[in-house]
Each structure stands twice: as structure tokens, then as C-alpha cells.
Amino acid sequence: MSGTITYRPRAFITDPAEGTVAVIRGSWWRVNATGEVAFYQTPDGYLAPQCSKHEGIVRRLAGDDRVEFIPLAFAPIRIEDYL
Numbered sequence: 001m002s003g004t005i006t007y008r009p010r011a012f013i014t015d016p017a018e019g020t021v022a023v024i025r026g027s028w029w030r031v032n033a034t035g036e037v038a039f040y041q042t043p044d045g046y047l048a049p050q051c052s053k054h055e056g057i058v059r060r061l062a063g064d065d066r067v068e069f070i071p072l073a074f075a076p077i078r079i080e081d082y083l
Contacts, residue, residue, distance in 0.1 A: 003043060005050065007036035013049070013073040021074040027051040028058040031068045038065060039075075049075045 013024075030038035030050040038050035051073070052058050058067045 003041050005030075006039050006041045006047070007032050007034075008039060008047075009036055013037055013070070013075060016074040016076065020077055020079045022077045024049065024051060024070075024073040024075055026071055027053055027069070027073065028055045028067050029070050029073070030058055030062045030065050032065050037070075037073075038062075046078060047076060049073070 028051060032038065039047040040050060041047055050058070050061065051070070055067060055069075
């Protein structure tokens with residue numbers, strides 16, 4: 001079973017809830033028509049941000065969504081992925 005693209009309000013990455021986060025500086029994000037940012041959600045619920053330092057990569061993956069530069073973002077991570 002594969003994951004899906006899901007969207008979260010911008011506050012999800014600019015004002016994160018408690019927990020461990022990755023700091024993402026100066027990246028291009030996939031953003032939908034209502035301004036929500038895109039994440040790839042795996043079957044187990046993990047959220048992978050749909051962003052890159054390279055605008056062209058995000059444009060190729062964005063489909064009908066737009067691409068927007070966000071200077072500073074915070075994305076939740078599972079710390080066990082880094083141990």
C-alpha cells in the first residue's frame with residue numbers, strides 16, 4: 001500500500017506543536033489553491049514535507065498545485081529515524 005499527498009495549514013510548519021522538528025530553511029514548497037502546504041503521508045501516518053531547495057524539482061512534482069518559497073519552516077520528524 002502506498003502513501004498519499006495530504007495538505008496541512010501553513011501554521012503547521014510555521015508554528016509547530018510540541019515535539020521534535022526539523023528546521024527547513026530556504027525551500028520551495030508545494031502549496032495548494034487554499035495555501036496549505038503538501039506532505040506525503042505514508043500508510044503508518046508519517047508526514048514527509050514536499051519541499052526542496054531546488055525550485056525545479058518541486059515544480060515537476062507539484063501537478064496542479066503552485067510552488068512557493070518559504071524562508072523558514074519546521075516539520076515534525078520521528079527521532080528514531082535518526083538514531
